[in-house]
Amino acid sequence: MSWHRKLFWKIFLVIWLISAAGTGLAVIGILNIAEERQNKELLETRALGQARLMLEWEDRGDRRHHDDDEDDHDGHRRMIPLWIFDAESGVQLQGPDRRPPRESSALSFAMEGLQGEPLRVVVHAPRTGLYLKKILGFLVSVQAVIVLLVSAVAALFLSWLIVRPINQLRAHAKDLYHNQNLSTRASTRLSQRRDEIGELSREFNAMAGYVEDTLTAQQRLLQDVSHELRAPLARLQVAAGLAEQRLGEDDPTASRINRECEKLDGLIDKILSLSRLDQVEPGGEPFVLQELFDELRADVDFTQPERPIQVSVNPPALRLALNDELLRGALANLVSNALKYTDADTLLEIRAARVAEGVRLWVRDRGPGVSEDLLARMTDPFVRGGGDCEGYGLGLSITRRAVERLGGSLSLSNHPDGGLECVVILPKSVVLT
Template sequence: MWRFNTLFWKIFGTIWLISSLAMSSVFLVLASRDDQDRWRHLFETQFKDQALELIRDYEANGTSRNPVVEPDGSMIEQPFLWEMPDRLTRFYLTREERNRLERQRREERWRDDREGGRFPPPDHGYNPPPKPPIWLYQVDSTGVNINQITGHRRPAPLDAFALDLTSDSGQAYRLMVELPPPLRHKERFASYLFSIQMIMVMGVAAISALILSFMLIRPIRQLSEHVKQIYHQGDLSTRASRKLSQRRDELGELTREFDQMADYVERTLQSQQRLLQDVSHELRAPMARLQVSAGLAEQQLGEGSTLAQRINRECERLDGLIAEILSFSRLESAQKEGDRFAVKELFDELVSDLSFSQPERPVNVQIEPETLHLNLNRDLLARALRNGIGNALKYTPEDSLLELTARQQGGELLIRLRDHGEGISDDLLKELFTPFVRGTGGHGDGYGLGMSIARRAVERLGGTLKAENHPEGGLQLSVRLPV
């Protein structure tokens, strides 16, 4: 789950990115609209009343007390009105300019407090407070600007925001303001990005992406656990949980399809095994008759007849082969669980069996801990080990050592069977567990099923069987069983 290339993180990342992009753009649009509204509102509240006073003054005197601002922003006389209010500065000034202004005002206040404010501002570094880019016009009845009362000397831009006013005398005026420069947008945008709202947006997006990913990934993980169970434990009869297969979405469908596939595989395997079992079983009846017939022939030809002996030998081979195939096919239906048994007893039995056929064979048995017990199908494990031992007896010299060790390591039991023969070639090692593959140089005749049966038996027990050439010579079989 915590590897970052998993589907979980991919889904999480994608959803989080998309949703935070969408949410933040909505937020930005809303914020900038709100910004405009605020700007307009500020503009109206800050300037409307003052403009109306100006107009009254103008109508009374014929002239304005307030000078027109030069295009470079300088003024002949410092007006009362046109100082830009603080709340508007952020629309027109860069952060730097605003900071400077703030500093300047603080200094002024400080001087005012200390010295009554009667000092002229120092020459150096003093910037006059910025003037808002506004225009006040007298408007004729058709709505055309006819006379500028105050404001910048340059003409108002075409897209300037206009506020129509009517004086007490009924004369129409128009107050215009330049829209905030788009350059400022970038700065404001950046401030939005690091605002608390934006962090909340990202957080909400992250939480929803997390929930969505969990919802998507959880059933997939469950399904994959289920598949693992089928594959690794060889338990074809397990089916997905009802909760998973009864989902009405695509995942539920996938689960159902999967169960059907498992059904199909199980049925196919079962029928194949049934067939194999039936065939071998059916072969046994004629086999038994054949053997008795061979016995009869021997009776009539006399005990020493080589012909009868040969027939008998072939009969036994055939019988042995059928028995092996049968036991191979029966493994699939064998139970994994069994009664508790002592590993030591099993090993004793194996050793006594092997010393029956090769009394001279040196064997080294080690069990750690000595009292190791298992709750498994004893027969399956015995068969696997017996086949391994049988192979070792067949392919290694009779006086070479055979080592059989069992050790509990954490949650698993490791059984090692190592011979001190010549080992086997890499080619054969690869094919060791393939049915009907036989080694060369052994004595006695095998059917090439022993190791396949051994592996299948161990797999039925939920374990693994591996073969490798020991670095110091000899073949080593390792059985790992969950305990």
């Protein structure tokens, strides 16, 4: 799965962008309020100083026009338009001839006159800068970098807190399905949570318990039925043997009874093998895969000496660490199907190669293949591939269960050049060299 499709990064980006935008706007707002307050204080100081200076000029009889851009007594600042009113009567005492600003666009400050009378000084409110301009200025500032870094750390932490329990549940689900660990359960810490994750954990535990009970009961039923069939089958075989002695070995009825008993015995063996697969340990001692392939070649040469066969392992010294009997049985079933459903003079290929996923194994025949509608159901129990050959429809099902028990996967497909191709993928964890 690519990184941009993962839930962690989606949550991280959403939290990061929202927190960065919210924090940035809050910082801009705080800085803007502080700036406006500072400008107001500076304007108040300047306006009150200029108003007192104007009152002193008037007291000395020095009349100056208030619209003139004249320097004040220290020669550093220009005059600002302001109006001085009597605080009690509201009469204008000083100021330009034009009308004073409205209350919505003006600032008013209280002061005392030269004789201590209460006065009110009115000036234009300072213009605030464009908010967009302030935002753009903030984006290229050091504060913006700090906000982005802090919000990124916070977003990473929150995303980890949210995704961590989900990943733990995913690991338990993977252990249940891929590793066939029916006893796996969500941890107590997860199941005791009082949020949606806790509810999901408890539902997962209930589901896992149900699956374990169902599969255990199914396996027990298959084993019990198979064992119960063994006794009457053994008696039937003894009776068939006695009948064959009395009627003679060439008697068709006795021969037919013996063949049917052998079929029933083989079916019971298959059912027992299928029911016991989940109890087999997938691990095992390291072995060389080429040696196992040589054994398969020897079996084919013994069964069908006229069958052409190609066997290859790349690299030749490839070693695996798993239950070799489980893998041998799975591959033997694939080879047996190829021998059963194809002509003896057609080529059979058994190959293996190390790939990025782990190890890839092929068993390909040159037969007619399988219809597409049947191909998807070939690994289900009691599904046969058709034809005149006898079988129980359990071989590929046992093979699939064995491969999955080893942590791998089995896929069937019709090769473009003809024939059925069975591909087994084993994980990298079983590869030694």
